[in-house]
Amino acid sequence: MPQYPINTPRLNQTLDELGHLGESPDGMDRVAYSPEDIAGRDYTIKLMQQAGLETRIDTAGNIIGRRAGSDDTLPAIAIGSHTDTVPKGGKYDGALGVMASIEVVRTLIEQGHQTRHPIEVISFTNEEGTRFHRWLVGSRSMAGLLEQEDLDAVDDDGYGLGPCLADIGGDISRITEAVRAPGELAAYLELHIEQGPYLYRSGTQIGVVTGITGRAVFEVEIEGKANHAGTTPMAVRRDALVSAAKLVLAIQKMTAEQEICRVSTVGSIKAVPNAVNVIPGRASIGLEFRDTDMGALAAAEQELRRITDQTAVNDGVDIEVNRHRFTSSVPVAPDMQALVAEAAENCGMTWESVASGAGHDAQAIASIAPMAMLFVPSVDGISHSPEEYSTPEDCGNGAQVLLELLLLADGRF
Ligand SMILES: [Zn+2]
CATH class of the missing domain: 3.30.70.360 (Alpha-Beta Plaits)
Known part of the structure; x- marks a missing residue:
């Protein structure tokens, strides 16, 4: 059984509260840089600060909440995902990873557990790439993978990225300051909904991601x-x-x-x-x-x-x-996959290996840090739709395994 049980009702409450921002009968609309996205970001920052994290926004607009480790000479372990959505999207894609990461840190603080490494909860900006047709903008900025085409991109009305980035606290003229060098992060761990049918069909609780397509x-x-x-x-x-x-x-x-x-x-x-x-x-x-x-x-x-x-x-x-x-596809290193499997087993949960058919921030961060991903089931395999749903229990399971994985990584790196 897990050493530190996370608070599943509290996690699901934050998912619900975030899920009301940009909610409509047609689905979630928190397209990056929209007023609804900014409301979701403000909610995320507030939760991080309530949890006791020191927050900052990097020049690319990523939200970073940091908790010191017992050995601050060690690089931070990062956990997170994104809170922007596609138009008419769902409540769980990205949101689960961010809300669960905050829940993990809240649990550790309440339990008085100090990790050796500093912990950073990261909410990457503009994962979906809807408005400027360029995706993974926050995570690629951090990984140093941004291209000139990303900076020059305009939306369907001809507007550029600069003012949008300013609206969320970023700065396009200094965007390269968001780059983190290889070694600056000890590891990056991301929980996400599967967005496909395999775990739901097999009734498996946790997916150990083998690679991103x-x-x-x-x-x-x-x-x-x-x-x-x-x-x-x-x-x-x-x-x-x-x-x-x-x-x-x-x-x-x-x-x-x-x-x-x-x-x-x-x-x-x-x-x-x-x-x-x-x-x-x-x-x-x-x-x-x-x-x-x-x-x-x-x-x-x-x-x-x-x-x-x-x-x-x-x-x-x-x-x-x-x-x-x-x-290019991005494989997850076998030792990182094994760590996720070990975390699931430590929590008494069933797991199976799955490939990710969708793209994720983790594929960019993989170029600067060891990366692992875990999935929880998506009911009927539906995503990028208002019908996207993962049960409160599965969301809690994911957060629990994420916490265990973080502790394993803290001991291992
Ligand atoms: Zn996502």
Whole structure:
């Protein structure tokens, strides 16, 4: 049994209170830099201060709450997540990790337990990347992974990031001051909801994350010939949308049947001129592949290029494949996975290994510190939706294992 039981009702109360900020019948709206996001940040800072943490906002807008360790020459162990949401999102994505981290520190303080390492609770800003279409902005700033494109990004109305960052206490002109060098943090530990169905289906309490998925995004442009829908015989048509439709099915088959990589999704499709009485002369599809195995992603790209070449020949159209993004997968080190499993066992909980199909702040921080992640079940595997739900008991379990993991890391590093 756990040495220091966390206060599950109190944790769930903070999740509820945070969940009222930006709440609407359509879901949670705490898009980064919005008034609702700022309300959520203010609530988080207030909770940290009530818990006895010394708070600061770094120049990237990340909220950091620190508790001294018994040996302040040691680097801090960081725990946390994010409180921004996608539009019409859920109450648990990110929020659980931040609220649970604060609960962990509250419990340690109440129990009079002083860790050797300083503890930092971090609420990373703009994990979701909704407004400027650039994600993990806070955690990548801290890890020194921010690119010029992130700083130059504008929203759909042409506004830049600078004033938004100022609104939340950051400073774009000094954003590099938020960078932490490798070694400055002893470890980073993140609790998150699974956002997928595996733990819920198997009835397992804790997911030990093996790695965070890599992602390859492509835009495929098909050039056929626009012509009259009434007068052009079927045999001579070069219908770009028909070729696109064949590709959609072939890309689905690549994963659903051939299992070349874990998942594939064609999420967007365009036809030009998109008129009912014109044979589409041009079409494009946007698609992505995800897998924690980079070899599988490379194989998926190769197969995509093979089927597009074949379709071009068969249909008499021109096809161009453009690779837009290729995000590397981030593995969790085996010794860090073992530490999470040990923490779950110490708490008397069942666990299984799971891959993360979604991206997380932990993947950025992994470049400057040893990183571990644990998941709790998402009911029906639903996330980024108002229906996102994890039971109060599962949220409490996650916080309990996070506390145990923190104590193990404090002894180990
Ligand atoms: Zn998240």
